[in-house]
Amino acid sequence: MKLAILGAGDVGRSVADLAAEYGHDVVALADSTGASVDSTGIAVESVLERKAGGEAVGSSDPEDVFETEYDVLVEATPTTLGDAEPGFTHVKRALEADRHVVLANKGPVAERYEELRALEDEHAGSIRFEATVGGAIPVLSTVEDCTPQAVTAVRGVLNGTANFILTRMAAEGLDYEHVLAEAQDLGVAEADPTFDVDGTDAALKFVILANVLADGGFALEDATVEGIQDVPGSALDLAAEDGRTIRLIGEATRDGVRVGPRLVPENGALAVTGTRNIVQIETRNAGSLHSSGRGAGGPETATAVLSDVGRLPPL
Amino acid sequence: MGDAPDSGDEDEPDAETDGGLRAYTVRLELVDEPGELLRALAPIADNGGNLLSIHHERGNITPRGHIPVEVDLECPPDRFDDVVEGLRGAGVNVIQAGAEHYGEEINVVLIGHLVDTDLSNTLSRIEDEADAVVLDLSLAAPEGTGGISSARARLAIDSGRSEEALAAIRSIGTDKELTVVEPLLGGDA
Numbered sequence: 001m002k003l004a005i006l007g008a009g010d011v012g013r014s015v016a017d018l019a020a021e022y023g024h025d026v027v028a029l030a031d032s033t034g035a036s037v038d039s040t041g042i043a044v045e046s047v048l049e050r051k052a053g054g055e056a057v058g059s060s061d062p063e064d065v066f067e068t069e070y071d072v073l074v075e076a077t078p079t080t081l082g083d084a085e086p087g088f089t090h091v092k093r094a095l096e097a098d099r100h101v102v103l104a105n106k107g108p109v110a111e112r113y114e115e116l117r118a119l120e121d122e123h124a125g126s127i128r129f130e131a132t133v134g135g136a137i138p139v140l141s142t143v144e145d146c147t148p149q150a151v152t153a154v155r156g157v158l159n160g161t162a163n164f165i166l167t168r169m170a171a172e173g174l175d176y177e178h179v180l181a182e183a184q185d186l187g188v189a190e191a192d193p194t195f196d197v198d199g200t201d202a203a204l205k206f207v208i209l210a211n212v213l214a215d216g217g218f219a220l221e222d223a224t225v226e227g228i229q230d231v232p233g234s235a236l237d238l239a240a241e242d243g244r245t246i247r248l249i250g251e252a253t254r255d256g257v258r259v260g261p262r263l264v265p266e267n268g269a270l271a272v273t274g275t276r277n278i279v280q281i282e283t284r285n286a287g288s289l290h291s292s293g294r295g296a297g298g299p300e301t302a303t304a305v306l307s308d309v310g311r312l313p314p315l
Numbered sequence: 316m317g318d319a320p321d322s323g324d325e326d327e328p329d330a331e332t333d334g335g336l337r338a339y340t341v342r343l344e345l346v347d348e349p350g351e352l353l354r355a356l357a358p359i360a361d362n363g364g365n366l367l368s369i370h371h372e373r374g375n376i377t378p379r380g381h382i383p384v385e386v387d388l389e390c391p392p393d394r395f396d397d398v399v400e401g402l403r404g405a406g407v408n409v410i411q412a413g414a415e416h417y418g419e420e421i422n423v424v425l426i427g428h429l430v431d432t433d434l435s436n437t438l439s440r441i442e443d444e445a446d447a448v449v450l451d452l453s454l455a456a457p458e459g460t461g462g463i464s465s466a467r468a469r470l471a472i473d474s475g476r477s478e479e480a481l482a483a484i485r486s487i488g489t490d491k492e493l494t495v496v497e498p499l500l501g502g503d504a
Contacts, residue, residue: 155499226494230426230427230463230494231426231494231496232426232457232463232465233457234455234456234457234464234465235424235426235455235465235467235496237455237465238424238453238455238465238466238467239422239424239467239496241453241467242422242467242469244422244498246424246496249499251499260496260497261494261496262496262497262498262499263422263423263424263496263497263498263499264498264499270499
């Protein structure tokens with residue numbers, strides 16, 4: 001397939017880097033200021049080198065991406081909330097041109113799911129978005145394989161930053177502020193970690209899951225969300241007295257989405273440590289399935305994007 | 316007090332109503348004759364009760380020369396009177412009925428200005444509004460009683476009522492500006 005990649009952050013760059021390994025050509029890579037476009041395939045290595053050296057991705061206008069010959073638009077621009085722009089418009093333009101779209105951007109799928117599905121119905125291309133939930137972990141494809149109707153709930157830990165902080169707090173008996181600073185030094189937490197620690201990032205993923213289970217109906221504002229900023233080290237100590245620990249757990253069902261700090265058994269499946277993610281898919285006929293792995297990172301998330309590309313039907 | 320097994324052998328899904336199941340203990344006195352125990356248990360199942368455990372105190376004779384038996388059962392609250400009536404109707408001597416025991420235990424962690432917001436009032440509200448019994452409490456106040464503190468409470472709750480109890484505790488938490496860290500129910504967390 002010919003891939004046009006919008007967004008040249010960790011994920012977009014990794015998709016470009018790994019595309020050939022998965023048997024695909026990259027015909028465009030663009031960020032908000034420039035683009036490299038070539039319908040016979042761009043020279044990925046030199047483009048990535050230029051980008052790493054602080055130069056623009058290319059000299060073309062990002063608009064040119066939509067004019068080139070591509071089969072799949074990979075939407076890997078940063079997640080935005082509310083109207084989920086410009087991501088939503090990117091997806092719309094590609095679908096209206098009867099192309100496929102694979103999203104790594106959570107915004108459109110969490111905030112405007114029904115509109116996306118309506119556009120998909122009207123046009124020839126399909127949309128897929130495995131990379132938006134749990135990075136490398138095959139969450140949505142597992143739900144799809146079980147058929148969403150037979151999945152009663154999805155629960156789990158889908159934010160590595162919050163999980164890292166809670167794990168360190170419990171292990172070292174340290175307080176939130178201290179561990180957050182350490183996580184920032186290690187590069188696990190961003191300079192502004194708000195979305196991770198206040199539960200928004202996890203909530204977006206569980207909103208997407210609820211949309212898949214219920215075939216739409218949810219946006220971030222429908223989720224009940226609490227973060228971990230108010231959890232002191234002493235709360236983790238108390239939880240440990242009884243063989244439990246605290247994790248930022250999300251739950252998605254057809255009835256709603258809830259994210260917040262919860263007590264889970266210390267040695268239970270959901271008490272993953274560090275930046276690891278886990279989901280528990282509760283099914284009607286097959287009990288609970290667990291999948292754990294790296295929920296973030298460029299190459300990890302890119303594998304989810306490329307798996308999606310591999311699942312697309314020919315146009 | 317027998318531990319309530321999750322899956323009673325006598326599971327009777329028909330007996331479940333919207334009111335959920337509650338756990339009860341009845342104390343019976345049986346005449347020391349073969350078949351008496353079986354005869355005494357039949358009215359429980361017949362009236363929608365689910366046997367959880369039976370404590371048959373052989374060798375421990377009551378002053379009247381009978382054998383005391385303690386039976387834990389679960390049934391919808393509106394059927395409990397029928398169960399007791401059924402026992403009495405069958406000529407079984409019921410010496411104690413309705414001394415409830417609770418079927419489930421859960422932990423919650425409360426975080427916030429627990430002392431300033433009157434912890435003992437918070438706990439009695441949990442007992443009243445969540446219909447729970449506080450079995451155990453630990454408090455950690457590393458910043459002193461004026462700062463943010465945490466408390467873990469182990470609560471006993473009627474079987475099948477955890478969701479309702481947690482909803483009540485959540486609303487008490489909202490009232491008092493406390494963070495409530497709930498257990499994750501459902502699935503095999």
